[in-house]
Amino acid sequence: MDKAECSPEAAKKFQTTTHEGAWDLGHQEIGGRILTCQGVTIMEKQIKPLLEQNSNAQLLGILAAVFAIILTLVLFVVWRRRKSTGQGILLTGLSDTGKTLIYARLICSQFVKTYTSVKENIGNITVNNSSLRIVDIPGDERLRNKYFDKYKSSAKGLVYVIDSVTIQKEIRDVAEYLYNLLSDPYMQKNIPVLILCNKQDQVMAKGCAVIKTLLEKEMNLLRMTKSSQLETTDASSVNVFLGKQGKDFEFSHLDSQIEFANSYVFNKDPNVEVDIDELKKWLQKVA
């Protein structure tokens, strides 16, 4: 039987008759054509579920793709966050304060003869079962910003090393570099800071409590200078006001957790002790 014989009228009639319950009449009148129409109906019956199955499968495919995209985005965000907080402990400070010797103490527990650093030193230590990446950043004025910018996004903590013997003479430079570091947008993300007053083995060394007071006074003066600069310069200036408006500068007013500690690491003679216990305790807290 030719399917073309099942004209739209016949099909309509067949549908009408079956709808009206007059199956026999439709059967007799249309005869073989009914079979064809029945064939179409059977085909419809068979294809419809197939089409439905097909569209269900398509829908599932789309849902799976959307889910995969969302999962990828979530993983990417988590990865970026981990990368932005990182495992880096940045050793910063002016030149000659003892950063490289402290680095050598932490990484290989020994005295090394040091020279002014012209590039970074990087090494890993394990603290509280987690790995910390110690980055010793050169203190040279022409290099320090470049290396800080390179590693700041991976900072988990920042150690600011001070030469406790020369602090009074260098207070302006020490305060200014610290102010600049603390003003950096990456440091505003509550990165913990340890101000390490090194070279405590020297009789002329100032203790960390005295150094804290000296620094707060100097940061206060510096902030006033920077604020007045801000008023006179254009709006593109990147100066940041640290601390509380209308109050003298105090480290406790900052969002970042800032601590002070003493240390000394010079021991050419292995029988002479070194002291980086407070630094190690701080690393345990940060890790």
Ligand SMILES: Nc1nc2c(ncn2[C@@H]2O[C@H](COP(=O)(O)OP(=O)(O)OP(=O)(O)O)[C@@H](O)[C@H]2O)c(=O)[nH]1
């Ligand atoms: N007495 C004493 N000397 C120290 C101490 N720590 C470092 N030094 C000495 O200070 C000098 C400078 O030390 P470095 O570790 O090279 O200083 P740095 O901060 O890395 O300097 P840059 O690389 O220029 O940024 C060296 O002669 C060290 O031996 C310390 O705790 N006590």
Ligand SMILES: [Mg+2]
């Ligand atoms: Mg060095």
